[in-house]
Amino acid sequence: MTTFFINLLRIMKYPFQEIELKWQKFWEEKKVYKTDLTDLEKKIYCLVMFIYPSAAKMHIGHWYNYGPTDSWARFKKLRGYNVFEPIGYDAFGLPAENYAIKTGIHPQDSTLQNINDIRAMVKHMGGMYDWDSELMTCAPEYYRWNQWLFLQLYKKGLAYRKNAPVNWCPSCQTVLAREQVLNDGSCERCGTTVVQKNLTQWFFKITDYAEELLDGLNKIDWPEKTKTMQINWIGKSIGAEVDFSVSGTDDKIKVFTTRPDTLFGATYMVLAPEHPLVDKLTTSEFKKKVDEYKDSIKSMTEIDRTSTVKEKTGIFTGAYAINPVTNKYIPIWIADYVLMTYGTGAIMAVPGQDERDWEFAEKFDLPIIRTVQTPEGFEGKAYIEDGPAINSEFLNGFYVEDAKKKIIKWLEEKGIGKHTINYRLRDWLISRQRYWGTPIPIIHCDECGLVPVPEDQLPVVLPYNVNFKPDGGSPLASNSEFVNTKCPKCGSDAKRDVDTMDTFVDSSWYYLRYLNPKYDKGMFDPELGKAWTPVDMYVGGAEHAVMHLLYARFIHKFLRDIGLVISDEPFQKLIHQGTITNLGAKMSKSKGNVVDPNQFVYEYGADVFRMYMMFMGPYELGGDWSDKGIVGVDRFVQRTYSLFNNHRNYSIDFPSKERYDLNGLSEVEKAIYRKVNQTLEKIQTEVEHFRFNTAVAALMELLNELKSLDECVNNFKTFVLERFALMFAPLAPHLGEECWYLLGYEKSLFENPKWFEVDKSALIEDKVNVAVQVNGKLRATIEVPINSDKEATAKAAKSDERVIKHIQDKEIVKEIFVPNKIYNIVVK
């Protein structure tokens, strides 16, 4: 007997395993999510940042990124848009290679295995991805076009080689990424102190696009925060370049300054220790100390060097430069706070107007001259605000902006300086001394030099057999079959470039490849690229605010310049999902605070888990993980299922009307009719703006209202249930389909998208509650007919006992009336 009842309850409970699988199979077999890319009317390209398959599992962050975004896409689909929603794998990269070094499992094998596992999980989530457009960047038919892109950039002079410092571990004999260097500057693998080493590297000349990358930000709908970060990253500053002669030589030192107006106050110069002139200028007397100083900073990262807490260090070179306006000799120093990578690698130091220079001058007892009048009572050190120039001869009295213009004119006339715009943005270093990436399509020939691989010989296939264990140099160098080749130009023996590309190259154009990943006549189908970009909605983490999102914008603009796309920007609208933390910290293996989503997916089902992630809070905020509320969403789903289970075939047996006249409805029906239409309107605006938490809450409210559904006539019930199912479907797609099916429909909802119009006339209540305040304090709420005028509301308000109590024997000074909302009586 007892067992019987328990079994009965089990039967009644929403069998999510069965139903989710049923619809996943249906969607896939019927290719419900195959997008017709030729249908451009009402097209929407909805993109999520593709998956980095460094582990075989989908973590909470993936679910949080993909689930809600898929719900948005489904909502758009139901509303009649032709939505393209692809998914793929950012499959190259360091983690797979590190894993290989540790375990011996080849990166290709582990990556393909991970992709298979992750694909199954993505399907389990129930996203409406167009599986025909799935791609992975480690496939030759994908990275072939990275190589092609490289050659186009090379042709235009936008891919070039130069020396650049890398983090080098002398023990492992390998280049390290910044994340492989620990905070104390040691190698994460062996603990040896990492040093900076110069290597010849490939760069993409993103700086050529600096101005346009800055400009373009005005045209796109991105979070202000992200745009600001890009603006700061590009770091445009306007100033001047000035040449300083070096005493006793013909050498000139070029400096960049944003404050040319302070030239009269330049009392010394500082070069970056790596500056090419340092060795030449240093006098024999100081050579030893300078060399020692250079050695002492060799193992310092840029972060160490530029730390604000560290005391200033530096050393005199023994040489002097000549200040071009005062003709005075000023000492030339070197110091680590000047970086070779910014500006010209040399500064004129003006301690009077620069805090860093002041600190340095004070420490090393260098002269300080103020060239801007400080305001009365100013007691600080360097004065960086505006003011009239002093101690500056022909500039005296001019304020900063005017003084700048005047001195730049003077410098230009004398031919020793010019107006300059400088960017903080550096060119993009794309070569990696790694295995698991796209080979660089260049051949080194002793006769012809650098020779690009002819386009018809692409792809340069990444060989499987290499020694990817770190033993110096690029792993590809270990495969002689790969390395040794013939020069395409002269036919003599030559060697292939053994470096691979940064994976940010892969992710800079994948959204174009999705449109037809099998296209073999080019990087992507240009017709589709032109029609489907910019991407309408791009959703991904804020950690990509600068690098990925800037590189992709650069590449897109380049592709436009060579005629492959016509849009200026790749991503029109951008949304960042928040970060889900656990116990106050980002989830990571090393912290041991990773939450496995599968335990919840297996216990409650994909729909419940997705919906719970949406219900947790504002999408863009993220928050700390807690599974406390998931039972609430589960109950909601259970109640929904039993509601529809109890109304099977209603759409067939009791077809509803398009709309109902309020006057013909009972009081209960009227209330429900209003609520349904209000909810429909609410869902529309909330889901549209990624406010899923309030959308779910609105549906829960509606379900609560439906407790009295039994008191309604049958065809009215159908009206309500159909709308409920439709609103529910984007948020919980499997059960949404099932509800629609339970109502008696043969065609799947997402196969035959549908949306109901709001009956606006039902949104208006006929009675409203007006808050009556006395001196701004709530004293009563009264119910009045909607749109009651001031007089009528006042009459009702002032006859309420609770109000009378507070206004009797008092003088009414003022009365404020906001129709349908507030009646405030101000008394003395």
Place this chain on the structure above:
RNA sequence: GCCGAAGUGGCGGAAUUGGUAGACGCGCUGGACUCAAAAUCCAGUGAGGCUCAAACCUCGUGCCGGUUCGAGUCCGGCCUUCGGUACCA
């Protein structure tokens, strides 16, 4: 240090352009069902005061001040937390 975001019940969080603070959910309390429990359903639930109870009153959105008939929302000054960034000449 600088830039950005956020501080609301026991908890996650709601709250158009300033207009009834606490929607929705969790938890908790009481009740129904049950031999009992679980599940489910119903009711209550910011704090305090006064009440047998209700009514009612006071306080209440990190802190201090301001503007306003009216402030979670606007302004000024702080505090805390979380992200981002690192001497950019």
